[in-house]
Amino acid sequence: MSELYNISSSPHIRAKDTSAKIMLYVIIALLPASIFGVYNFGLRALLLIAVCIATCVASEWIFEKIVHKKSTITDFSAVLTGLLLALNLPYTLPIWQAVLGSVFAIVIVKMLFGGLGQNFMNPALGARCFLLVSFASTMTSFTYDGVTGATPLALMRNGESVDTMKMFLGTTAGTIGETSVIALLIGAVFLILMGVIDLRIPGSYLITFVVFLLIFSGKGFDVNYIAAQLCGGGLMLGAFFMATDYVTSPITPSGKIIYGILLGILTGLFRLFGANAEGVSFAIILGNLLVPIIEKHTIPKAFGVKKEGKKHE
Structure with missing residues (x-):
């Protein structure tokens, strides 16, 4: 009987790809943004990426040793969590804060809830929000070309103009992996071609966000403003690489x-009416919490099963 049934936690793979292979695909897709981040911000960015990945892998290995569980570090999920967390951090963040965030992502968000497939929110985003709340000054301090200043989104919020082309290419202030839209789109196309993700989530996310801007921003159909909002912050990184996380x-x-x-609605609310110019991380985490409700009402009914509340006459 044990050969016929394999009971395990989600995600349940229904194809030839394994969890490790899918994680590896996403890591490969993030390489263009990672390489550009190192080019854009220097070796300090590479150090931060290495520290986050190493800490995440070590945290998972140590935790599983302590609780006497089989090691799962070969599925590359800890590597991906560390990489995503690093790409969501400013390169100037103190190393010890990056280590703390990595431990939080793996131990608190992932492993304490049962490991891969049972975490209720994206570990990297959970850690980023934890760091934002705990160390707001260092998490919102951005330096580019030796000058500390505001991100393009913050400048737009203050009514200042921004260079949309620089935002598209990535030569602006921001976190390590969010600045270059073109690098992120290259990775996104790779994931779509490999069948890892489809356009349902990122497409509906971005379209809804644009519609929200058209209705509530007060800018009307300002192409430059809309393009800058799409290119700014972690929207592209979040839409294609974190909102599409299989587990959450x-x-x-x-x-x-x-x-x-x-x-899209939550991101629009946070960006236009919130205290912070960003909002993608908190939007995705809130969305993660509502996934069970969404699935409850969208799972198709089995043939022959009547809907609750309906009676046969």
Whole structure:
């Protein structure tokens, strides 16, 4: 009987790809943004990436040793968490804070809830928000070309003009992996071609966000403003690489679209009416918390099962 059934936690792979292979695909897709981040911000960015990855892998290995569980570091999920966390951090962040955030991502968000497939939110984003709340000054301090200043989104919020082309290419202030839209899109296309993600979540996310801007920004159909909002902050990184996380996003086709619409609305609310110019991380985490409800109402009914509340006459 044990040869016929294999009971395990999600994500349940229904194809030839393994969890490790999918994680590896995402890591490869993030390489263009990672390489550009190191080029843009220097070797300090590379050090931060290495520290986050090493700490995440070590945290998972040590935790599993302590609780006498089989090691799972070969599935590359800890490597991916460390890489995503690093790409969401300013390169000037103190190393000890990056280490603390990495431990939080693996131990608190992931392993204490059962490991891969059972975490209720994206570990990297959970850690980023933890660091934002705990160390707001260092997490919101950005330096570019030796000058400390505001990000393009913060400048726009203050009514200043920004260079959209620089935002698209990535030669602006920001976190290590969020600045270059073109590098992120190269990675996103790779994931789509490899069948790792589809456009339901990122497409509905970005379209809803644009519609929200058209209605509530007060800028009307200002192409430059909309383009700058799309290129700014962690929107592209979040839409293609974190909102699409298998574990914390819906599995149903309609659920994915609803989830994307929800993220677009939340991001618009946070950016236009919140205290911070960003909002992607908090939007995705709130969306993660609502995934069980979304799936409950979008999972198709089995043939022959009547909906609750309906009675036969």
